[in-house]
Amino acid sequence: MINRAVIWTLIAFISFAGIALGGYDLSGSEKAESLSTSSSALQGIEANVGALAGAEIPQMTASAAGTEQAFSTTQTPTNTELLTLLPFDVEASQSTQVFFKGSYLGWNGFEVQYPRASPGLWIERSGSWSWYATMPLGSWARELLYVPTASPISIFEIYPSGYVMKHDLGSVPPGYYYIWYYADTPGRHLSLFALSNSASNAVTIDVYSIPHQKVTPTDPKKECEKNSFCHWVNGQCLCTMPDPVDPEKEKCEQKSYCDWVNGQCLCTMPDPVDPEKEKCEQKSYCDWVNGQCLCRGLDPIPEPSPTPDEATICQQKPGCHWANGQCLCTGLGGVNSGGLLGNDEEA
Incomplete structure (x- = not known):
């Protein structure tokens, strides 16, 4: 766990109150304070807190995504979820692992070893809760807090520029909670929270910028009508998804004497070709009936014999x-x- 003296040294150096954008909210809030420390004090705090956070934290600030990426989203939480400690369902997270003492432990093993009197802080990664993660600029991720006792709670964030942002979260009963963290500035961030008489470990977050990509505006009507099963109606793209192609059905219907009925190919085999029948039906005034060629009209008139000279x-x-x-x-x-x-x- 982090040295408690380091945390209290950090808090003691805070001065010069101001206003700034917090990493847990998109705008100034009554619960937030923007603070700064002297550059020399900040360098000492960052060095000590970063070293105590765990050997898994790289020395260099990440500038792009890697295997340590946070489980993040670009979907902004609702206003009621911002800067609010929300109950965390431990039972639903039993399959994930938790970082502690330099390794990742399953929930059961973690809860046996973790000291119940100590507050703890983690950030969510895919399948685990960690003390380090990378995040793309403008994304959101959850931080997990373990609160050992009811007490006023303040969460701190050290910005790459030297600002320290403090958020007062009120008091909650002991247990596990989560809060949404917003990656609002590129660079390395440190966050931790404090109770009235103790402080958590620090979490390190490397926020990286995403290269800007020029997006060519598209015509929604043209994009809609590219799909043969979609139509643009009253400013909306209405689509009727076609039935999936069944190769057996397609093969069946290629035969003129077969039909696809209830998922089966039912065929009536054609009669074999009868040359007499075929010859009969070539005459427009004849029909083939019951194996006979029946013709309509008079018999042909015999040709007259030639007249003698x-x-x-x-x-x-x-x-x-x-x-x-x-x-x-x-x-x-x-x-x-x-x-x-x-x-x-x-x-």
């Missing part, structure tokens, strides 16, 4: 020849071929 028939008759579009015959070659009778006489 009258000239040819004429010339095939004895004594006849075709002239001027008519068949002319003489008596020669007839029945009475030796006489001079014409056709009329022969008839």
Whole structure:
């Protein structure tokens, strides 16, 4: 634990009251005092308190995030939570570990070893409560306090510039509490709290700056309509999330004779191709019914036989020849071929 004489030396050097922004609040508060120490006194206090806080604290101030990063958020707590000691649920935190005597202990082992008469202070990291952490500028993290006895409580923060900020938190019953800490200034910070007759260990916090990134303004309507399932309506982006693609359903519906029903692919197998049926259905006036090709309309009219050539028939008759579009015959070659009778006489 920290040397009590160092803490009381720190408090004794406080002078020159003023107004500044506190690390536990965003604005000046009636509960807060901005104080300063002489530079030589501050250097001695920081050296002693930092050395006693634990071997895990690096000598150099962290300028970027590392494995020691606090479990922080950029969400500002409500006004009722600021500069207020809030009850801490130990039972809900049994899986985390607590730093004590140079190592991390489970809650059960920690509570057995920790001296119940001593106040303690830790900052939250992922899965543990520690005496050291890094935080990005502008973020919030919880600090855990163990209060051994009912007493007026004041929490102190030493800023990198040399200011010491004091916050009066009132008096609470013995137990575990937490308070929100705000990383408002880059550099190394030290915080601790004091009761009427004792003081806690110090917690070291390295606050680092986040490089500024230029953000290009975007059109919310255009961003909304990039999603095919979203629509811009009355100044709002309304989205209807599409059903997830089911590869089996997609494969099923690619078959014309299958349907996806209640999570199953139900198929009616197509009839095998019948060449007679296919030939029948190619005729617009025919239908394939019960294995037969039934056609509508009259049967086709047979084509007429070609008409004989009258000239040819004429010339095939004895004594006849075709002239001027008519068949002319003489008596020669007839029945009475030796006489001079014409056709009329022969008839």
